Amino acid sequence: MLGVLRGPRQVLFGAGQRRALGTMTAGLGRRALVCTDARFGATPEFAELVQVLEEAGVGVTTYTEVLPDVPVHQVAQCAELAAGIGPDVIVGMGGGSCLDLAKAVAVVLTHGGDPADYYGELRVPGPVVPVVALPTTAGTGSEVTPVAVLTDPERVSKVGISSPHLIPHTAICDPELTVGCPxxxxxxxxxxxxxxxxxxxxxxxxxxxxxxxxxxxxxxxxxxxxxxxxxxxxxxxxxxxxxxxxxxxxxxxxxxxxxxxxxxxxxxxxxxxxxxxxxxxxxxxxxxxxxxxxxxxxxxxxxxxxxxxxxxxxxxxxxxxxxxxxxxxxxxxxxxxxxxxxxxxxxxxxxxxxxxxxxxxxxxxxxxxxxxxxxxxxxxxxxxxxxxxxxxxxxxxxxxxxxxxxxxxxxxxxxxxxxxxxxxx
The missing domain is CATH 1.20.1090.10 (Dehydroquinate synthase-like - alpha domain)
Structure with missing residues (x-):
């Protein structure tokens, strides 16, 4: 009989749990980089979440340009932004692509190099900047997984970075954020x-x-x-x-x-x-x-x-x-x-x-x-x-x-x- 299970240090699940984002994030540091896409970044819900972070004493820098299937150039682009602020924590909000970008940026920000240096399994050498994942779709499960999937123009198919170090520190799963999903x-x-x-x-x-x-x-x-x-x-x-x-x-x-x-x-x-x-x-x-x-x-x-x-x-x-x-x-x-x-x-x-x-x-x-x-x-x-x-x-x-x-x-x-x-x- 074999059992292997890996996951975040904590998972908060339930309607309204997004309001715990400030407390959870503040426990990890005072400077946060928030990654999301243009659609969610323009919503009242996103503005509310940024306010929750700020009211908890967390300084927020946002990257709201995440594209579907995460083109690999966005990892370097976002990591460059992050390097300028030295975040203590990265918060991914949105669908799987937003969470995957947050995880990939955490790797590059911590260990340097290019995303391609980490393609495959077990190539991340150690722990990374902690990630808080807040999904707004019910699909990928990226909020609890050890993988970030990217699109590299030099590869025909998608590529992945897979390591237990990629598992978010905290997952906050609030189904109210998915209400009205088309x-x-x-x-x-x-x-x-x-x-x-x-x-x-x-x-x-x-x-x-x-x-x-x-x-x-x-x-x-x-x-x-x-x-x-x-x-x-x-x-x-x-x-x-x-x-x-x-x-x-x-x-x-x-x-x-x-x-x-x-x-x-x-x-x-x-x-x-x-x-x-x-x-x-x-x-x-x-x-x-x-x-x-x-x-x-x-x-x-x-x-x-x-x-x-x-x-x-x-x-x-x-x-x-x-x-x-x-x-x-x-x-x-x-x-x-x-x-x-x-x-x-x-x-x-x-x-x-x-x-x-x-x-x-x-x-x-x-x-x-x-x-x-x-x-x-x-x-x-x-x-x-x-x-x-x-x-x-x-x-x-x-x-x-x-x-x-x-x-x-x-x-x-x-x-x-x-x-x-x-x-x-």
Missing amino acids: PGLTAAAGADALCHAIEAFTAVRRPVVAEVGTERVFVGKNELTDVFALLGVRVITAHLQRAWSTPDDLVAREAMMLGATAGGFALGSAGTAVAHAIQYPVGALTHTAHGLGVGALLPYAMEFNRPARIPELAAIALAMGASPDASAEDLATEAIDRVAALLDAVGIPSSLADLGLPADQLRWTAEQAMGAQRLVANNPRPLDVDTVEQIVRAAYAGDRAALRDSSAAVHDLDEPDLTAAGGAR
Whole structure:
């Protein structure tokens, strides 16, 4: 049995908790750099939060230019601004991109160099300027994760900086900040959060050895992340359509933010897999939102991995309200059907063709996806460029049944538990 869980030192969750921002930040220092985007930076809510900080005795410098998918040049731009004020703490407010920029700036501000010096896993040499994360969407879970995703023009796909040092010091999750979020953004963010929970719950299972938690950022599914993953599945699937159709429903908004944060805890230690790997090149080609891409791909990833994850998919079906009287095989099928139906109901495209992926770029997409080795290695069934292309082609055609023919002679990547044979603990 293995359990690995990492997270912020403290998480405040609930309606109105944003008003604790001043106290939480003042406990870390007296000079704060606040990172957000132009949309949120122009809202009364942002002005209120700045005032909360100032009333707590925190001097505030703002950077309100964060762009979607964080172009890497913004990290250097924002770090240069930060260097001039010497912040004690960096506050990220907004969607995942705003939080990711805050985390990346904290790395560069502390350790110097360029963001590219830290691409990959475990390349951040030590602690960074503390980050306080305050999400305004319910999707990425970046407020609790050890990764910052950036867009580098020298790379085809997105790149990530992954290290436990990137986990924010404090996360303040106030669902009132998501009330009124437009349906399209609600759907995309919710699909992303659901994908985090499901891919973490169905990820590869690694052996119980002492090194697993120190040599990897993402260790695969385990006892602790499974708890958060199933919580995410349960609350997201029960409330996504309601939040999408009724933007001011606070109960639904609370559930979606809880699900996104739970998904962040799950992926932060377990990691994600093939749906995320394929989305990176798909997003680069189609310029579509990350959540739309992983949402479109998720049922196909589940179908491909089904033979190696029957019990897990059955548990997902039960978390979604399926009858426990069905067989595990039938429940696994029902889980995929239910996920596909939910995503379709909130307007997530059901195929890569609907996303605009060019028909002549399917092999290229598979080749590029294989470059995301962190994600490929985390998939429960082994992947090579041909099997990834099978998933891409099925997802392009909108044909999940095509992946059922690939399940012959299945073996998974779960590694043996060495403790059963007297190995290291």
